[in-house]
Amino acid sequence: MEADQTASKAHQAPARIKRTRLSPEVRRQQILDAALVEFSAIGFEGATVEKIAQRVGLTKAGLYAHFKSKDAIFDELLASTMFSPTSASHWQWSEGASLEETVDRYLDRVYSFIGNPKAQAIFRLLISESGRSPERVRRWHEQIFQPHALRRQGELDECVAKGVLPENDFSRKFSLASAPALLALVTLLLVGEQGAEDEIAKIREGHRLMLLTLFSK
Amino acid sequence: MEADQTASKAHQAPARIKRTRLSPEVRRQQILDAALVEFSAIGFEGATVEKIAQRVGLTKAGLYAHFKSKDAIFDELLASTMFSPTSASHWQWSEGASLEETVDRYLDRVYSFIGNPKAQAIFRLLISESGRSPERVRRWHEQIFQPHALRRQGELDECVAKGVLPENDFSRKFSLASAPALLALVTLLLVGEQGAEDEIAKIREGHRLMLLTLFSK
């Protein structure tokens, strides 16, 4: 089956890069980057070692000098820190900031995050592979996502401590407050970058109102 | 690569039965059902026609008497009405129901829906294939999902009309009010049925509070 013509740009042109000799670490990282794009675009089974290699400017055999198998690439990909959704803080307290300012800053960060192709790729890959490799995905959730979630919650808690946000059921569970952003991300994937802009804007606006309402007082 | 041992039960050893002759309508539906399970479990590329056929109790060639190609199965799957998330109403107004009762009834339905393996399969498939076949997924969104969303919003509107729910920014956009359920669905997929129960319960509880807060007054 031919994939749609309109496949996302990120996945186009695995054009053969010039042959270069690079340090192992750099190569490994290049390969992981390339693999993320390919795996996310057509899934683990659909992706081919050949294309991943091409994307890095290697032959298949050359790639095998760095990774034992396609599977090993996938494993390392899920384990890699690059797979942490983000390291940038979302909820950031700043001296004398109002609730509105804090919420708007949060929205800026989180909607910028979901617009990031890499984040989209990671999300798609995880959902896709949750069927084929539930164990690995669960492991990712525990080892990569949970710590990330703790950091996010920690940020929120600090905002509460500083009095910028109220202490209530909603500030106690950051993920609930983020749920609309997940809706936006899913919409983005299902509808595509182009068609989703309006819808995303609406979701974001609703998200803003919601946060202001839930965090009011 | 072998998929994890723990792969969801839905995706297991199909049993081969003796040669049976069925009407095209029945067979086609059987095939679509089987295909949904397989595609969702390992993606379109990973799924094999052989297994889909086995699951239906047919040989590969038998399957090809009903569908022109693997691709055609996928196409029809996305187009089939069965792919409409659900036809049961979510927001249901009833004479003299309180806000709490209405919200609880909604939560019952929506969390029962996301617990449904078929719904999970559809969601996973759509996200997975949004990379490989964005056009087809977009089409699904337009032709299958949008009408569904309109029905849901219509239900909500009726509750507002009957005075059960207030008219405000949140009742005007049902998807916003559903966002936490999406979070629950994603959590379910990433963590697995077993491990996610507690988390789901927490999300649901937060969801409930959120709705009561947003719809209060």
Added chain:
Amino acid sequence: MEADQTASKAHQAPARIKRTRLSPEVRRQQILDAALVEFSAIGFEGATVEKIAQRVGLTKAGLYAHFKSKDAIFDELLASTMFSPTSASHWQWSEGASLEETVDRYLDRVYSFIGNPKAQAIFRLLISESGRSPERVRRWHEQIFQPHALRRQGELDECVAKGVLPENDFSRKFSLASAPALLALVTLLLVGEQGAEDEIAKIREGHRLMLLTLFSK
């Protein structure tokens, strides 16, 4: 592999004929006719029972009511009298005919014969299958072609007896005198009906001169 677009017209449109109930003999003959077209066009291996059946307005299974197997069709085809190159006489003596008249009458018949799509199909089929089934083709040569050759030679002999043609080495071997017609037939197959007209005309003219020369005196 897709065959050329330009495939000979004779092989086009195996359009489904209306379903009719016919006597076995008629059906068998229809099937043989259809099989000749298909076999000749793409060879025994390339031809499909399905298409042969369609061409007759039957389903595959229906065809099997008349022939035990694809192979049996082929066998009967080679054995059928229809496979005799022609039953019309080539060399025909007539009272007081001149050499030129006799030769021209012969040329009319033989060049009309090689222009006949059925004759072309038979020739192509025999050459093609001489690799796959040499035994069967040899049998055809013995049992179908040789008698035919004898008849042709008999006709020639009669012309000699009547004094229309001289008795010499060339009148003793009709096939030698026909060789240029074979050249024309092969040219026709290799170049196609359209492109070969001029060439055929030239060959025929040469053929005429040759016969007049060899049979002169």
Added chain:
Amino acid sequence: MEADQTASKAHQAPARIKRTRLSPEVRRQQILDAALVEFSAIGFEGATVEKIAQRVGLTKAGLYAHFKSKDAIFDELLASTMFSPTSASHWQWSEGASLEETVDRYLDRVYSFIGNPKAQAIFRLLISESGRSPERVRRWHEQIFQPHALRRQGELDECVAKGVLPENDFSRKFSLASAPALLALVTLLLVGEQGAEDEIAKIREGHRLMLLTLFSK
């Protein structure tokens, strides 16, 4: 359908050899050679990539490293110079040679040529595929055969210029003078090497007389 037991020797059980690594040029040529044998023996559709590969001592996948598809092999086969009927001259003038000597030398060459299994294979393949791929065969005729024919005619012309052969309608069209050899080739294919010897001898004898007669004076 099993082909006859008596299928020509050229088309028999290929032996598998250990893994060998050869240069692309060598392999490609090996593959083309093998393909000619297989295609000619059972036609393009009947031939299998597996057998062609085996004949070369490769696996299917190995073969696909050199050719994109079965079709591509066929294309290149028809285009390859090896497909030129022969490069050796047929009509060769030599100082003071008599007509008889010149004719006999010609007959030696041309009957040796049609006895060559490769020539037979090419002829059979072209006739067979003239149904399935008329365009390609026509192209072969134009680009490969025509130049060959010109060379042959040129040789004849030189014999005329040197006074060895007369200038007349028959020396002006070499193909006419060759027609009996074509008859011999076709007889060879239809009857088989063994059974045709006598017949071939007779045709050749007739051919000789014919040439001497037509070229006399």
Added chain:
DNA sequence: AATGAATGAGACTTCATTCAT
């Protein structure tokens, strides 16, 4: 570290043929 020819396994698809209706 890198290549490219080679491999074995397996995927999709087609087809001659059967069988219950």
Added chain:
DNA sequence: GATGAATGAAGTCTCATTCAT
């Protein structure tokens, strides 16, 4: 006699992986 669903075998092609260079 005819049908259409079903089958088993086989064919083309792809792909992860190996190995000699």
